[in-house]
Amino acid sequence: MEFPFDLAPVLGDRFCVVDQHLRPAGRRGPTHRGDLEQQLRTVIDELGKASAKAQGLPAPVTSATRMEANRHVLYILRDAEGRGTPKGAVIGFLKVGYKKLFLLDRNGAHNEAEPLCVLDFYIHESLQRHGYGRELFQHMLQSERVEPWRLAVDRPSEKLLAFLHKHYGLADAIPQVNNFVIFEGFFSNRPAPPRRPPPKRPEEEIKPYSLSERDFLREETEPPWPFNLTSGRVGGSPVRGSLRPFLLRRETPDGQTDPRPPDGRTDAPQHRRARWAALFYFFFFPQ
Numbered sequence: 339m340e341f342p343f344d345l346a347p348v349l350g351d352r353f354c355v356v357d358q359h360l361r362p363a364g365r366r367g368p369t370h371r372g373d374l375e376q377q378l379r380t381v382i383d384e385l386g387k388a389s390a391k392a393q394g395l396p397a398p399v400t401s402a403t404r405m406e407a408n409r410h411v412l413y414i415l416r417d418a419e420g421r422g423t424p425k426g427a428v429i430g431f432l433k434v435g436y437k438k439l440f441l442l443d444r445n446g447a448h449n450e451a452e453p454l455c456v457l458d459f460y461i462h463e464s465l466q467r468h469g470y471g472r473e474l475f476q477h478m479l480q481s482e483r484v485e486p487w488r489l490a491v492d493r494p495s496e497k498l499l500a501f502l503h504k505h506y507g508l509a510d511a512i513p514q515v516n517n518f519v520i521f522e523g524f525f526s527n528r529p530a531p532p533r534r535p536p537p538k539r540p541e542e543e544i545k546p547y548s549l550s551e552r553d554f555l556r557e558e559t560e561p562p563w564p565f566n567l568t569s570g571r572v573g574g575s576p577v578r579g580s581l582r583p584f585l586l587r588r589e590t591p592d593g594q595t596d597p598r599p600p601d602g603r604t605d606a607p608q609h610r611r612a613r614w615a616a617l618f619y620f621f622f623f624p625q
């Protein structure tokens with residue numbers, strides 16, 4: 339949608355956000371320039387008219403005057419590359435605002451709510467179905483920090499219903515008695531989208547396979563004396579005992595079992611059991 343003036347100074351950024359003060363956040367230069375303000379009013383009025391025409395409405399629901407009278411937010415998408423015209427063009431707009439509404443839930447119960455509402459949405463006819471609507475909608479969702487299923491939509495057109503279904507999976511409308519449409523999930527505590535994974539931790543030193551690590555595991559599985567006497571033999575249950583020869587004992591050349599650990603340490607199981615026994619007596623029979 340083209341205008342007879344350069345749109346860059348009027349709208350500022352490619353995504354231009356306008357509230358009731360009609361002063362785009364990204365606009366550079368002097369804040370009060372009468373010609374720019376007038377041009378912005380023209381842009382808003384013309385966009386409102388084009389949207390009304392596209393929807394077959396008798397009068398625009400968006401105009402500069404209506405913007406000033408309400409606390410709505412207008413997201414305007416500008417063709418920043420100025421393709422075809424050096425003055426640039428407007429691709430479309432999306433208007434949202436909070437409204438107090440009585441809304442029915444799935445059980446037909448009335449709920450008072452103040453959701454963010456989609457009030458007017460338009461992409462120029464020549465650019466529809468090119469993904470601009472989604473780009474604009476997505477920008478709004480991020481700026482307003484709202485999930486799509488928390489929105490109420492004011493009398494959506496067939497095109498908008500198809501759009502919401504396609505891009506956000508919103509299809510299951512909860513019937514209302516007013517003109518607003520809400521979707522399944524509006525009242526639910528649906529979880530927020532998954533968080534970004536935490537930053538990767540710096541590489542840790544890779545620990546070599548070592549007996550000391552294995553000792554720690556073994557001591558955890560074996561209770562101290564006298565609680566390890568239940569299996570009928572000193573040293574623990576048959577299950578734990580079945581692993582023991584491979585873990586702790588070695589065959590000596592004369593066929594006897596060497597109770598020392600394979601690394602030559604003298605911290606054999608019976609020594610540890612003796613220490614546990616001493617501790618047990620110290621605590622339970624201090625005299």
Ligand SMILES: CC(=O)SCCNC(=O)CCNC(=O)[C@H](O)C(C)(C)COP(=O)(O)OP(=O)(O)OC[C@H]1O[C@@H](n2cnc3c(N)ncnc32)[C@H](O)[C@@H]1OP(=O)(O)O
Pocket residue numbers: 389392393456457458459460461462465466467468469470471472473491492493494495496497498500501502504
């Ligand atoms: C609360 C309200 O504002 S209600 C009024 C909504 N506005 C209108 O109906 C005005 C006319 N329509 C438009 O301005 C636009 O089509 C919008 C704003 C609804 C969508 O913007 P677009 O840039 O076309 O959307 P985008 O390209 O990101 O997504 C395309 C999808 O939107 C839906 N869609 C867009 N145009 C149409 C269409 N003519 N017929 C059916 N579905 C359509 C479809 O799901 C389409 O996907 P598809 O092409 O695979 O079928």
